[in-house]
Amino acid sequence: MEFFRIRRDIPFMKNALLLNAISFLTFIAAVFFLTTRGLHLSVEFTGGTVMEVAYEQPADLESVRKVIESLGYADVPVQNFGTSRDVLLRLPVQAGKSSGQQSEAVLAALKAQNPAVELRRTEFVGPQVGQELVTNGLLALGLVIVGIMIYLAFRFEWKYAVSAIVANLHDVVIILGFFAFFQWEFSLAVLAAVLAVLGYSVNESVVIFDRIRETFRRQRKMNTQQVIDHAITSTISRTIITHGSTQAMVLSMLLFGGPTLFYFALALTIGICFGIYSSVFVGAAMAMWLGIKREDLIKTSSKTEGDPDDPNAGAVV
Amino acid sequence: MNRYPLWKYAIILVALLISALYALPNLFGESPAVQVSAARSTVRIEPSTVTRVEQALAAQNIQSNRIQLDANSVKARFDSTDDQLKARDALEKAFNPDPSDAGYVVALNLLPRTPSWLASLGASPMYLGLDLRGGVHFMLQVDMQAALQRRADVLATDLRTLLREKGLRHGGINRSGQTIELRAGDAQTLGAARDLIRTQFPDLQVTETADFRLVGTISPEAARRVQEQALKQNITTLHNRINELGVAEPVIQQQGADRIVVQLPGVQDTAKAKDILGRTATLEVRMVDESMEAQAASRGTGPVPFGAERYPERGGQSVVVKREVLLTGENLTDAQAGFDSQTQEAAVHLTLDAKGARVFRDVTRENVGKRMAIILFEKGRGEVVTAPVIRGEIGGGRVQISGAMTTVEANDTALLLRAGSLAAPMEIIEERTIGPSLGAENITKGFHSVLWGFIAIVVFMCLYYALFGVFSSIALGFNVLLLVSLLSMLQATLTLPGIAAMALALGMAIDSNVLINERVREELRRGASPQVAINTGYDHAWSTILDSNVTSLIAGIALLIFGSGPVRGFAVVHCLGIVTSMFSSVFFSRGVVNLWYGRQKKLKTVSIGTVWRPDAQNAAAKAD
Numbered sequence: 036m037e038f039f040r041i042r043r044d045i046p047f048m049k050n051a052l053l054l055n056a057i058s059f060l061t062f063i064a065a066v067f068f069l070t071t072r073g074l075h076l077s078v079e080f081t082g083g084t085v086m087e088v089a090y091e092q093p094a095d096l097e098s099v100r101k102v103i104e105s106l107g108y109a110d111v112p113v114q115n116f117g118t119s120r121d122v123l124l125r126l127p128v129q130a131g132k133s134s135g136q137q138s139e140a141v142l143a144a145l146k147a148q149n150p151a152v153e154l155r156r157t158e159f160v161g162p163q164v165g166q167e168l169v170t171n172g173l174l175a176l177g178l179v180i181v182g183i184m185i186y187l188a189f190r191f192e193w194k195y196a197v198s199a200i201v202a203n204l205h206d207v208v209i210i211l212g213f214f215a216f217f218q219w220e221f222s223l224a225v226l227a228a229v230l231a232v233l234g235y236s237v238n239e240s241v242v243i244f245d246r247i248r249e250t251f252r253r254q255r256k257m258n259t260q261q262v263i264d265h266a267i268t269s270t271i272s273r274t275i276i277t278h279g280s281t282q283a284m285v286l287s288m289l290l291f292g293g294p295t296l297f298y299f300a301l302a303l304t305i306g307i308c309f310g311i312y313s314s315v316f317v318g319a320a321m322a323m324w325l326g327i328k329r330e331d332l333i334k335t336s337s338k339t340e341g342d343p344d345d346p347n348a349g350a351v352v
Numbered sequence: 353m354n355r356y357p358l359w360k361y362a363i364i365l366v367a368l369l370i371s372a373l374y375a376l377p378n379l380f381g382e383s384p385a386v387q388v389s390a391a392r393s394t395v396r397i398e399p400s401t402v403t404r405v406e407q408a409l410a411a412q413n414i415q416s417n418r419i420q421l422d423a424n425s426v427k428a429r430f431d432s433t434d435d436q437l438k439a440r441d442a443l444e445k446a447f448n449p450d451p452s453d454a455g456y457v458v459a460l461n462l463l464p465r466t467p468s469w470l471a472s473l474g475a476s477p478m479y480l481g482l483d484l485r486g487g488v489h490f491m492l493q494v495d496m497q498a499a500l501q502r503r504a505d506v507l508a509t510d511l512r513t514l515l516r517e518k519g520l521r522h523g524g525i526n527r528s529g530q531t532i533e534l535r536a537g538d539a540q541t542l543g544a545a546r547d548l549i550r551t552q553f554p555d556l557q558v559t560e561t562a563d564f565r566l567v568g569t570i571s572p573e574a575a576r577r578v579q580e581q582a583l584k585q586n587i588t589t590l591h592n593r594i595n596e597l598g599v600a601e602p603v604i605q606q607q608g609a610d611r612i613v614v615q616l617p618g619v620q621d622t623a624k625a626k627d628i629l630g631r632t633a634t635l636e637v638r639m640v641d642e643s644m645e646a647q648a649a650s651r652g653t654g655p656v657p658f659g660a661e662r663y664p665e666r667g668g669q670s671v672v673v674k675r676e677v678l679l680t681g682e683n684l685t686d687a688q689a690g691f692d693s694q695t696q697e698a699a700v701h702l703t704l705d706a707k708g709a710r711v712f713r714d715v716t717r718e719n720v721g722k723r724m725a726i727i728l729f730e731k732g733r734g735e736v737v738t739a740p741v742i743r744g745e746i747g748g749g750r751v752q753i754s755g756a757m758t759t760v761e762a763n764d765t766a767l768l769l770r771a772g773s774l775a776a777p778m779e780i781i782e783e784r785t786i787g788p789s790l791g792a793e794n795i796t797k798g799f800h801s802v803l804w805g806f807i808a809i810v811v812f813m814c815l816y817y818a819l820f821g822v823f824s825s826i827a828l829g830f831n832v833l834l835l836v837s838l839l840s841m842l843q844a845t846l847t848l849p850g851i852a853a854m855a856l857a858l859g860m861a862i863d864s865n866v867l868i869n870e871r872v873r874e875e876l877r878r879g880a881s882p883q884v885a886i887n888t889g890y891d892h893a894w895s896t897i898l899d900s901n902v903t904s905l906i907a908g909i910a911l912l913i914f915g916s917g918p919v920r921g922f923a924v925v926h927c928l929g930i931v932t933s934m935f936s937s938v939f940f941s942r943g944v945v946n947l948w949y950g951r952q953k954k955l956k957t958v959s960i961g962t963v964w965r966p967d968a969q970n971a972a973a974k975a976d
Contacts, residue, residue: 037962079917087790138785139626155790161781164491168916175914182906190899224849227911227922231853234907235860238900242867245896273870276816277863280809284859287805288852293797295483296852303856 039272044264051320058317062205065212072215077222080169082162084126084137087155088145093119102144117294121155128162172226179233180204187237191244194325199240202318203233206309213305214298224299232306235281239274239314244322246270251329259327263319274311282307353887354950356943364943367935368830371837373470377477378836380465383417384436386443387461389425391595395455401426408446414439429463436460460618461600478839481847481921484795486788487617488625492586492778494610499582499776500530500575505677507556507570508532512676514552520544532556534566542566579610582776585682587612590629597625612778618788629780635681635769638673639715640723640739646672663727665736673725673736678715683708687769689762692754698762699754700738702769709749717745726753726769729777737765782917798851805855806832809862817869819959823948824865827941831861834932839925847921857929860904864937868893873963882958886949890942897938905930 078085099122100113108126116123126137138157145152180200187196207229214221246266254262285307289300388405390397402421405428409416414435416428428443430436440460447456462485464477482489508527511534515522522545523535536542542564549558549566555574558566570578587604590612594602603615619625640646641660648654649662650672656662657672664670683705692699704712715724725739740753757765786794809828813821835854839846872889880888908930911923949955 037964040964153787153789154785155787157783157785159780159783161493161779163493164781171914171916175910178910178913179907182910183903186902186906223915223917223919224852224922227849227915227919230907230911231856231904231922231926234904237903238863241899241903242896245899269874273866276870277866280812280862280866281856281859283808283812284801284805284855287803287808288801288855291797291800291804292852293793295794295848296797296801299849299852 038275041268041271044261044268045271047264047267047315048260048320048323051316051323054316055320058205058313061212062208065208065215068212068215069208072218074211074215074221075218077220078125078158078160078165079223080165080221082128082160082165084128085156085158086124086126086138086141087116087121087157088124088142089121089153089155090149091120091151094122096122098148099124099145102148103141106140106144121294168223172223175226175230176207176233179230183234183237187241187244190241191248192327192331194327194331195240195244195322198318198321198325199237199244199314201321202240202313203236203310205313205317206236206306207233209309210302210305214302219298219301222298224296225302228299228302228306232303232310236306236310236314239278239310240318242270242273243267243314243319247319247322247327255329259323259329262329263323267315267319271315274315278307278311354883354946356946356950360939361943361947364940367834367940371830371834373473374475374837374840375833377464377466377470377475378840380467380477382462383429383431383465384433385427385429385461385463386436386439387425387427387457387459387600388443388447389457389459391455391457397421397424397426404446405443408442409439411446412438412442414442427461427463429465457595457598459598459600462618476840476843478836478846479843480791480795481845481850482615482617482784482791483786483848483918484791484798484846485617486786486791487615488619488786489616489782489784490614490626490629490780491607491782492590492612492614492629493781494579494583494586494612495777495779496579496582496610497530499578500570501527502680502776503555503574503578504530504532504570506680507553507568509676509678511549511553511568514548515545518544518548520548530570532568534568536564536566538564583610583612586776586778590614593629611781626780626783635684635737636677636727636729636734637679638675638677638725638727639719640725641672641674642722661734663725663734663736665739671725671736671739673727678724679704679708679711681769683711684769687766689759689766692752695754697754698757698759699752700757700762700766700769702751702753704749704751709747712749712751713745713747716742720744728769737769794848798848798855802832802851802855802858806858809858813862813865816961818961819948820869820872820945821961823941823944824862824869824937826944827865827936828858828862830940831858831929831932831936834936835925835929838928838932844924844928845921846925847918849918849922850925853922853925853929857926857933861929861933861937863900864893864897864933865941867896868938868941869960872958873960876958876960876963877965882949882955886945886958890938890945894938897934901930901934 094115096113096115100111103111103113103124103126111127112123112125114123115121124141126141129137138154138159142152142154183203184196184200187199210229210232211221213219214225219225243266246269247262250257250262250266254265257265282304285300285303288296289304292300388397388401399421402419405419405426406416409428414430416430416435416439419426419428428439430439437460440458444458447458466476504527508525511532512525515525520541521537522541523537525535526533534545536545542560545566546558546560549556549568553568555570556568557571558568560566583606587606590604591602594604594614594616597616597619599616599619601617603613603617605613607613614629616625641657643657645654645657646660649656649660650670652670659675660672661675662670662672684702687703688701690699690701691697719742721742723739723741726737727734728737729735738753740755753765806828810825813824813828815821817824832854835857839850844850868889871893872885875885875888876882905927908923908927911919912927915923949958
């Protein structure tokens with residue numbers, strides 16, 4: 036089987052300007068939704084109590100809501116979680132009451148209304164922990180960015196490092212934009228997914244850059260744009276297949292993983308889809324705008340200068 | 353060129369054997385068990401305990417299929433949960449005839465059904481996190497400021513005692529916050545007091561002010577020591593409290609400088625667990641102020657006199673007590689309900705540590721006929737648990753409180769007093785309860801995610817890359833095996849995010865094989881001979897694989913450093929998965945390929961699916 040029967044290099048960079056404009060607009064839209072709507076943060080970040088209860092019959096959300104309101108909570112989100120029999124409640128932090136008391140009281144009230152209710156899980160996070168998680172999350176993001184940039188600058192050159200990071204931050208912002216736009220819950224697991232995407236989709240840029248470097252060495256007559264086109268064309272089948280495989284795994288999580296893994300898998304899905312796009316059109320195009328040249332790379336590996344067919348001349352895919 | 357030296361095959365074989373061996377215990381499942389362990393440090397678990405368990409079970413006609421003794425517990429396994437529950441009741445009766453004074457913890461448990469020959473190799477199944485097996489997780493924050501304040505209180509009291517013993521007259525000692533202020537009348541007293549503090553109170557750093565005052569603060573090292581001790585004592589107290597719950601494998605550990613994580617797997621009665629843990633109580637012993645003003649104040653008809661405080665008593669009245677703290681919960685080592693040996697009245701027996709015993713002797717000698725109050729502070733509110741009259745000097749640190757108490761009250765008081773011996777108040781800052789059914793469901797969901805994803809990838813790889821796809825799939829299967837056995841060996845906690853990381857690791861591991869296979873195809877397309885194509889394909893893909901794995905590892909390590917809770921579980925498996933994937937998809941899969949193709953000197957074709965050549969087709973088109 037062979038899906039990719041490509042005869043000539045596809046002129047990816049011909050439309051780079053247009054696509055970059057689209058990227059830029061998506062990016063702006065994501066930032067816009069992030070600032071206006073904000074992320075719907077889970078209790079892990081905001082502090083508070085989450086309760087998941089299960090009924091034997093499909094739950095009547097309205098009556099559950101009434102019970103909660105009768106306990107003096109206003110505007111408590113009551114929603115189905117996974118199936119129509121499972122209900123998720125979010126209680127805000129109440130001064131002077133421990134989380135245990137809160138969830139006990141709510142459960143007792145729900146039991147009084149319908150004895151068939153079963154407590155599936157509760158989760159309470161104090162406000163001080165939430166604050167810490169936000170800080171640690173940002174620190175982790177910072178560490179990943181700096182770590183990857185240093186590594187890429189060391190392996191390639193600063194222009195590549197900058198392009199790769201811009202491409203991947205573009206992905207991250209767009210994932211966050213999706214979460215802000217649809218008001219999907221942003222939990223710790225989603226944060227982990229975002230950071231994993233960051234590490235994962237840098238791979239993509241690395242593979243393409245590796246091939247760009249290789250092409251610069253082998254094809255001395257091509258100009259930069261042709262080199263990039265050639266590099267992307269020759270790696271595109273690998274790109275689609277690996278992302279397809281990873282996506283198969285993620286899709287399996289999305290379908291079978293239940294509600295706990297749903298948003299995690301969703302963040303990965305968006306990350307993987309935009310990862311392909313961004314490393315081709317954002318990363319490579321950025322590298323082009325930044326003006327990568329043959330000389331930049333040859334200079335850093337002077338050893339191989341005289342022999343473009345040196346088998347140790349770096350990776351090619 | 354595509355042949356591994358023998359030692360490389362040996363490495364692969366050894367890795368395969370070891371990982372299969374250590375992944376094996378995960379297949380055996382768990383059997384219901386009852387575990388008997390000591391609730392008090394005075395109770396020993398010995399080989400004779402095993403005999404007692406056997407006898408108790410035999411008396412009730414319950415069959416156990418294995419009874420084993422380990423470091424601090426006896427575990428009996430059963431075939432069904434029915435037997436398990438019956439056995440629990442039987443053992444509870446046999447070991448704890450008096451439920452109010454339980455010497456043993458009899459708890460339900462699930463034990464891995466690992467065969468003993470595997471267990472003797474140290475192999476055990478993966479350690480499942482709470483979200484997979486159900487249970488309660490708490491994170492408690494110890495209030496260190498309060499611990500320091502209490503330390504300052506104790507120091508101030510000690511200082512007063514010392515100065516009185518030395519006959520040094522001073523204008524009063526006050527504690528405000530964490531500092532102690534001593535007012536000396538003149539320079540001479542000031543000097544004497546300062547010298548005394550320097551020699552007798554190494555924990556205090558003193559500074560002098562112009563108007564003959566000494567201000568003492570707790571030195572940094574002492575503060576650190578106080579905090580460490582507070583944390584240690586709280587952990588011990590939590591251990592004791594949790595013993596009351598009868599949990600098989602509680603995890604109580606320090607996290608960071610001032611936090612304690614408590615995990616109670618399999619606990620169903622979460623309300624009781626929260627109740628017992630959530631009690632953030634501290635205990636103080638003070639003298640009751642018996643002056644006229646104080647008595648008026650306790651009736652509510654006058655102001656509380658200076659140097660005294662009013663606290664409500666259990667039962668509605670209030671008691672006015674002196675500010676001075678004689679003893680704290682720190683000095684109380686045990687409190688048990690029981691009976692007075694002479695009058696057979698219900699009583700509470702207290703055991704004090706050496707310092708507590710000394711102070712108690714002095715206090716009781718000087719205050720015969722007066723009342724002392726034991727006050728429990730819970731979340732900043734004090735309540736007098738009991739305020740008994742001192743009948744005579746009590747030495748030796750064994751104290752009995754009796755009179756006007758029912759057995760139930762004695763039990764309650766003992767429990768409260770035990771609960772009160774926390775060194776510093778704690779607050780629950782994170783809490784997670786997972787019902788057992790949800791845990792089982794999470795395992796199934798996680799397992800299905802991995803399984804179906806794995807199947808999808810294997811089917812695709814085999815179709816698209818033919819035999820090379822089969823090799824890649826074998827390598828991927830080996831990766832799962834490696835990952836599972838590593839997790840089992842390290843006994844790292846596997847959580848649902850951890851399973852997600854495993855799925856993701858497999859999705860990413862196949863990346864390396866796709867890189868290799870595509871590269872081999874490309875070499876073939878360029879017209880390289882099969883053996884050369886395989887060789888260069890692997891060699892050239894390697895540096896790309898390394899690059900991409902390093903960047904993923906950077907993200908993984910960042911998560912490991914800054915992540916906590918679920919993210920940490922994800923990060924551990926993510927990082928391990930990256931490392932194992934490099935071994936399995938490159939080193940191992942190459943080994944398989946070499947084994948298959950390496951011997952054939954005149955290899956004409958390799959089975960790697962269609963190798964499409966644009967020029968070949970062009971040629972064909974021209975021929976048409």
